[in-house]
Amino acid sequence: MQDKKKLILEAAIRCFARKGFNATSIQEIVDELGMAKGSIYFYFKSKDDLLVSVIDYYGEMLYLEMREHPGETILPPREKFAIQLERQYRFVHQHLDFMKMLLKEPFTGLHPQIQQMIIRLRARSQLWNASHLMAIYGETATLYLADACALVSGMWSQYFEALLFGELVFDGRQLSRFITRRLDDLVNGMLRSEETPLLPPLDLVKLRCLAGVTEEDLTEELRLLAAIKSRIVSCEFSEVLRRDLNEALALLKEMIEMPSAGHRLLARGMLALLKQNGPSDLAETIDRLDGLIGSMEA
Structure with missing residues (x-):
């Protein structure tokens, strides 16, 4: 979000909280900001439009x-x-x-x-x-x-x-x-x-x-991880193994969302755990995920 637009929204929030929406004028919001009245209309067509954005x-x-x-x-x-x-x-x-x-x-x-x-x-x-x-x-x-x-x-x-x-x-x-x-x-x-x-x-x-959540919002890595998790959930495991697999999935998700140097070795260990203990039909999906995670740090 543009910095000035964010400042306008936060000023409007303070004014609406103090006096209510109907009792607050656009002039009071610009006074709160110390800017020209026309500046608000560059970002918002009306007070109603401003409230929608707030x-x-x-x-x-x-x-x-x-x-x-x-x-x-x-x-x-x-x-x-x-x-x-x-x-x-x-x-x-x-x-x-x-x-x-x-x-x-x-x-x-x-x-x-x-x-x-x-x-x-x-x-x-x-x-x-x-x-x-x-x-x-x-x-x-x-x-x-x-x-x-x-x-x-x-x-x-x-x-x-x-x-x-x-x-x-x-x-x-x-x-x-x-x-x-x-x-x-x-x-x-x-x-x-x-x-x-x-x-x-x-x-x-x-x-x-x-x-407003669609498959397109997910990276391919997260889509593959979701597919692995969905398959793992449907399988029978001991309580200890299920906990280990869930922790592996959670760590992989964190690595994908916040990649950093040094994660590669840990990721390989998590993927190996999934491949060794998960159903055989996941092997290709796990290999694909392994390749994508590797390319993230290349």
Whole structure:
């Protein structure tokens, strides 16, 4: 994002948080910046257009908090979920005034892009929940994936509302661990009960489309890694071997996303582990990935 456009968005965020969208004028935003009024109209056609960009900007920042950070790839799935949930809570708490303004302000007749943004954010949230649930509970939870996503989303939203409207401030670490333990209770309870799920299976392809995530967004290395991971998930392994394979996949993902000198030898070791212990039909895919990782450091 261009530096000046980013400055305008951040100034608008501060003004909207203080006075609300409808009560804030473009003049007040330029006064906040100390620039000419015409400068804003070079980047934004109207105040509505500015708000659309502000919400999109906030959504992208929140999405970054939901993504895996460097060093988290090798953490156990349950711990990874709790850490990322804690970051989401911290983000909301840091931007509390603006979040309240978004929920309370009447945006009747506003730009229709807002609706599309909300759809995209909801789809991203569902994908985030689904990927963590599958990582934590494995294929055995597939039948209840949609219900489990709905339940964890419902838990989080209630604490979110308590923070926004009840002015209850929680310890982020304590809250994230509490929700993670309750998630265990819910999912394990459904698995023991063997009840028929209430919600239909999640359409992950449709969710990715709504979230704006496409195959084209992935490098070939990440596509190959995803194919290997998908195949590994469907195989029977001992608990220790499955953990080792998952750690190998996580380390390879981190190396692909942040290549640096010295990773080549470690990558070869991880690939050898996958090739030796994975199904034979993965050998060609692993060799292809090996070649691509090698070329990254050539």
